[in-house]
Structures are given as structure tokens and as C-alpha cells.
Amino acid sequence: METLRRTMLFMPGNNPGMLQNAGILGADSIILDLEDAVSLTEKDSARILVREGIKAIDYSQVEVVVRVNPLDTEFGPQDVEMIARVKPDTLLIPKANEEGIGLVAQLLDKIEKEEGFTTGSIKIMALIETALGLENVYNIIKASSRVVGVLLGGEDLTADLGIERTKEGQEIFYARNKVATVCRALKVDAIDTPFTDINDYEGLEKDTAKAKGLGLTGKAAINPRQIETIHSVFAPTKAELKQALRILDAMEEAEKEGKGCCSLDGKMIDAPVIQRATCMVGQGIRLGLISDEVVAR
Ligand SMILES: CC(C)(COP(=O)(O)OP(=O)(O)OC[C@H]1O[C@@H](n2cnc3c(N)ncnc32)[C@H](O)[C@@H]1OP(=O)(O)O)[C@@H](O)C(=O)NCCC(=O)NCCSC(=O)C[C@@](O)(CC(=O)O)C(=O)O
């Protein structure tokens, strides 16, 4: 079964209370942060706290992701060295570039061998948050077969571009498009940047819908109160599911008559429409919104 990543909830790695409850908040993935949410003086203690948390806390309901520091800082290699030994599901690499991903993959090869873990069991996600990283996203994903997804970092990216970050998000339109397209081409997840106003639910809903509409497959969250809104945007609606099932039924009937395309409510149904409907029904089944029996009826 593929990992579901509609929401990836960030939390500072130096906050024991947040780490304690992280597995039961309803997010698909949790990101225990050792990078920007942790001050320089707390880097070592946060690393130890995250390591001990992964060992002691039952996180079986969620994907456990640790955001390590960049590999070209004094903290990054130590983070990978210590955290990989307690086998998180995934490491998130900030300010990602090809060399950094390659280096992490090599370190993981070595650690997995030493620890007796299956080779390749620890996955990598690339945080794309620089102009160079964005332009290189294809090669960054290709740098290791461990890469399962990309997270777009809108705050750092706009800082690197020297432009303002707005709620409307027109300044990251190209980045969202590029990340979504390349991720789809390489069949990895494309996760949207967090929406930072934790009290603006309407804004969050609009922002998530915008990202989904451009092809992103999930969204980072920074507060548990954001999870429900994001999940509701990423779930197909009842009306969408009903229409997808009608399309599949209509096509089945047409095929019985030897036709390769047909029409429903005056609109043409052909291969791409079927592909979209099949995908939506698959998602509905996966999220428990419809059953296999309904589809097979
Ligand atoms: C914003 C705020 C301080 C508000 O706190 P507040 O306490 O006012 O919130 P409340 O809603 O009142 O909390 C109610 C209860 O939920 C608990 N609770 C809250 N948040 C929780 C959480 N995240 N996980 C688990 N539990 C949580 C809380 O402990 C309390 O528990 P309890 O006391 O038991 O009732 C808090 O959410 C928070 O710290 N968020 C995470 C911040 C963070 O990780 N940032 C870095 C990552 S982003 C990033 O780096 C992106 C990027 O890379 C991308 C780019 O480039 O764009 C970049 O560079 O920017």
C-alpha cells in the first residue's frame, strides 16, 4: 500500500509535549524538525529528544519524517548519523540539491548495512526552497531511488527570490506548477508549502484548493487545527465520486457495444476522462468513502 501524504505536520524537535502527542493528531505524516524550528543552542538536545521519542513513542499510525539540517552545516551529518539508526520512515532534506541527496543516500546505505536494516528502507523527501533547487528538481529527485516526494518551501523560496510572500500565492504559482509536473512525471508525491496563518481556516481552504488544482498531492501543516481542512479539500466530494462512477458505468455500457468513446450529459467521454474517473474512484476507495462492492456492482 502506498503511503498517504495528504497532511504532513511540522513540529519543533525540541518540544517534548508535541512529540508525545504527535501520532494521534490525525495527520498522515509528522515532521519532527531539527532545522529552522530549533535554535542553534538547542540543536544537540533536540536531536537526542527526537531519537529517544522515535524509540519510545508509538507512532505506528503515522509516517515519521525527520527534517535534518542541511548536509553542509555542522549539524546535518550528525543528524543523519544519529537519527537513521532509530529507523524513521523518511528524512526530509532542506534546501535540497543533487549533491546533498546523493550524500544522504550514501550515508543511509552505510547505516542500514551496519544496523541490519533492509537496504533502501529509509526514504528521502526533498525540500525545494531555493531558486536553484526548483530549477533542478528533476535531477534532485533522480539523485536517489529513495526519494519519494518533494515538499515545496514557499517561505524560503520567496526569500531566495527576493520577493514578498502573499496569502494569494501568485508568487509561487510557477513553483507549484513545476513541482507538481515534475513529481507527476517521476511518480513521487508533491507536497505544498504550509499556510502560516493558523487561525484563517477560509484562507487555508482556498490555498489548499489552489494547490490541489495545480496537481499537488498533499500539504504541509504547522498546527493540528489545520489537518481537518486540508483533508477535506484533498478528499473527493460525494458529487465528484457519484459522477466518476456514472462515467465508468457509461463507458462500460459503450464498450459492450464495441465503442471506444461515448457521451454522458452531452459531454464526450474518452480515455483521459476515464483515467481521471478511475483515479478518483480509487482515491474514494482508499479513503473509505466508497467500497469495492459499490464499484464492482
Ligand atoms: C504556530 C505554533 C507556535 C502555535 O502554537 P499554539 O500553542 O499557539 O497553538 P494552539 O493551536 O493553541 O495549540 C493547541 C495544542 O496543539 C499543540 N500543537 C500546536 N502546534 C502543534 C504542532 N505543530 N504539532 C503538534 N502539536 C501542536 C499545542 O502544543 C497545544 O497542545 P496542548 O498545550 O496540549 O493543548 C505551533 O502550532 C507550532 O509550533 N507549530 C510548528 C511550527 C514549526 O514547526 N515550524 C517550522 C516548520 S515550517 C517550515 O519550516 C517550512 C519551511 O521550511 C517552508 C518554507 O520555506 O516555506 C520554512 O522554512 O518556513
Ligand SMILES: [Mg+2]
Ligand atoms: Mg525552510
